Amino acid sequence: MPVGTLSTTREPDALDPVMVHPPKNIEERLRDVIESLRSVPGFVSAAVTRRDGLVIKHSFARVREAAGLCAMAAAMVGAARATGVELGQGVPEYGFFQFHSGILVIQDAGPEAILACLIRKDTDLGVAIPHISHASDTIRETLEAL
């Protein structure tokens, strides 16, 4: 079967990022973590992604927004990790991008997941990051317990 074969009258795009849904128990346990992030100063939205970039849980209006973010977050963490090891600096603890209109904070959440949190540009990162770190610890513990 050739790669990328036929355009048939198939159902939803097979490349739809939601090919598989996380088990309900994982989704439910992570809902509380996402909700707790609403207390982060300047919070806009957040997503928990599996290490490979699959969306596990998010608070974005549309899953497609979360899917794009999760794929990028996984790739960025992977690239940062490879860079840190190459430079002898160990693994990254967190990273952030300041965009024109907001800040994206990305943090490892254990071996299985990554937390990506979008906050407003005027947010004090010194205040927000401890909240996000706490949430990522909770995600790691939650997934380890399941």
Add this chain to the structure above:
Amino acid sequence: MIHRFALSDEESNAEFQHVSKDLLEHNAAQGVNYWAGSPFPTMLIWAGRVYDFLRVMEEIVGFYPAWRQSYLVGYRSGADGAAVNETVGQESPARSTRVRLLSRGAAILAGAGWGRCTIEYDEESNRVRWEFPHGTAIGLAARQEGLRTKPACPFIAGFVAGWTNRALGTELEFEETKCVGRGDDRCHFESVEFLRPKQEYIE
């Protein structure tokens, strides 16, 4: 009930004749091949080049993000392949059944030169296994470049996931639990409801 599908040497040869020869048409003006009436060009490509997609990406972004992109492309190929085979097999009512379509996956993969496999489907537990006793073409290509510590065939894992889900109407993921590319004696793909990343593949 457990279904098990495997091909003999003769069947593998027959599928090669059918899939890689009979269904392949050459457009001499374009110098381009087409398969099974598809409007999309089809070409021969070294299995090692498919492996390179994974190898190059994982050097940049790490195993799991690279794994997923390769898996997604394989998934589309598998899902589309199963969809086309629903059409190709319409002359035989038996082939319209989901299980029969699942079994066609083994024939297509052997016929296309991707590897000869056995498919096992347990209806009760809804578990599916695809096993390539001699490895997939991609796993064998990876082995040529030296043993790795992680599975080499996420493209095939995606393919079998796409094919299985399209055939059975399931929503399963597939994990490669054995891979000739890392020194195992076979490539083995096991269905899981939700893949849990492994620490040793992240380091």
